[in-house]
Amino acid sequence: MKIYTDLADYTSKNKTFVTIGTFDGVHIGHQKVLSNLIGSAKKNNASSVLLTFFPHPRMVLQKDSHIKLINTIEERIELLKKTGLNTLVIHKFTEDFAEKTALDFVKNVLVDRLNISNLIIGYDHRFGKNREGNFDQLREYGKIFGFEVNKISQQEIDHITISSTKIRKAIELGNIEEANRFLGYHFMLTGKIVKGKKLGKKIGFPTANLFIEEPYKLLPKTGSYIVKSELENETIFGMMNIGYNPTVKGKHQTIEIHFFNFNKDLYGKKIQIDVLKFLRDEQKFNSVEELTNQLEKDKQKSLEIINGTLFER
Numbered sequence: 001m002k003i004y005t006d007l008a009d010y011t012s013k014n015k016t017f018v019t020i021g022t023f024d025g026v027h028i029g030h031q032k033v034l035s036n037l038i039g040s041a042k043k044n045n046a047s048s049v050l051l052t053f054f055p056h057p058r059m060v061l062q063k064d065s066h067i068k069l070i071n072t073i074e075e076r077i078e079l080l081k082k083t084g085l086n087t088l089v090i091h092k093f094t095e096d097f098a099e100k101t102a103l104d105f106v107k108n109v110l111v112d113r114l115n116i117s118n119l120i121i122g123y124d125h126r127f128g129k130n131r132e133g134n135f136d137q138l139r140e141y142g143k144i145f146g147f148e149v150n151k152i153s154q155q156e157i158d159h160i161t162i163s164s165t166k167i168r169k170a171i172e173l174g175n176i177e178e179a180n181r182f183l184g185y186h187f188m189l190t191g192k193i194v195k196g197k198k199l200g201k202k203i204g205f206p207t208a209n210l211f212i213e214e215p216y217k218l219l220p221k222t223g224s225y226i227v228k229s230e231l232e233n234e235t236i237f238g239m240m241n242i243g244y245n246p247t248v249k250g251k252h253q254t255i256e257i258h259f260f261n262f263n264k265d266l267y268g269k270k271i272q273i274d275v276l277k278f279l280r281d282e283q284k285f286n287s288v289e290e291l292t293n294q295l296e297k298d299k300q301k302s303l304e305i306i307n308g309t310l311f312e313r
Helices: 028-043 057-061 073-082 102-111 133-146 163-171 177-184 287-304
Strands: 003-004 016-020 049-056 088-094 116-122 149-152 188-194 210-212 221-230 232-245 255-259 270-280
Touching: 016 028, 028 049, 028 116, 028 149, 049 073, 073 088, 073 188, 088 221, 102 116, 102 133, 102 255, 116 133, 133 149, 163 177, 177 270, 210 270, 221 287, 232 270, 232 287
Parallel strands: 003 088, 016 049, 016 116, 049 088, 116 149
Antiparallel strands: 188 210, 188 270, 210 255, 221 232, 221 270, 232 255
């Protein structure tokens, strides 16, 4: 997959099949659009192109927006690499770009720069200034400029329409298993391991402290989770706590992972944590001893779930 970080850097002489969108989450609805795009492009000897935007348009157009994203831009790129897409164009979304009319966007971007032959979009796609462009308008422009427009129906699981917004909400509420079903993969946290206060080590539960650089990355609600990670070519399970460590009067939110049967030095390394299941809310215990006892219970429950010996109702 070739990656371009500016529309000005990419011009196609060959015909292209294109889809457009922020694709936050690259969830199974997005995957359906991409699968159709890539398959159709191959059949027609064309290049498959995804035009996406960063920052998220709401970050630019709604100054008071505190939207958090399912993926960092690096995570999104890695997910898209797995799809078989030919070209990814990540264009910087600005207020000036948002002022493009639907006609300007079609003519200057899709036709003149991308050399579009076929546009494949989701069922609810809108574009251009004030989101004025819709499917019917795109088809009219297609007739004028000589490209086809195809719409992909909405993807549903258990009769629930999938959207990035619903997945974000599920993650915020700690409904990780639901979010993972909608994503089609495990929700991930990617960051660097930094030094902590080493309190976990003192009580027999050494932790790796994860620092996520991107402030826009969505985090699950505070609490404990079952997680896994690929460390030195091995799948290692563990439990993660997101919170403020109220038992020891913590003041800042931390992300701490206790890996099972793994004690190698991870300081300074960038790792990916796959979040599998919510265990419990964060609690304040009366003593460090109570906390240690609870951590032991959490570990045993996690191992039973991982090993498939615990049937949860």
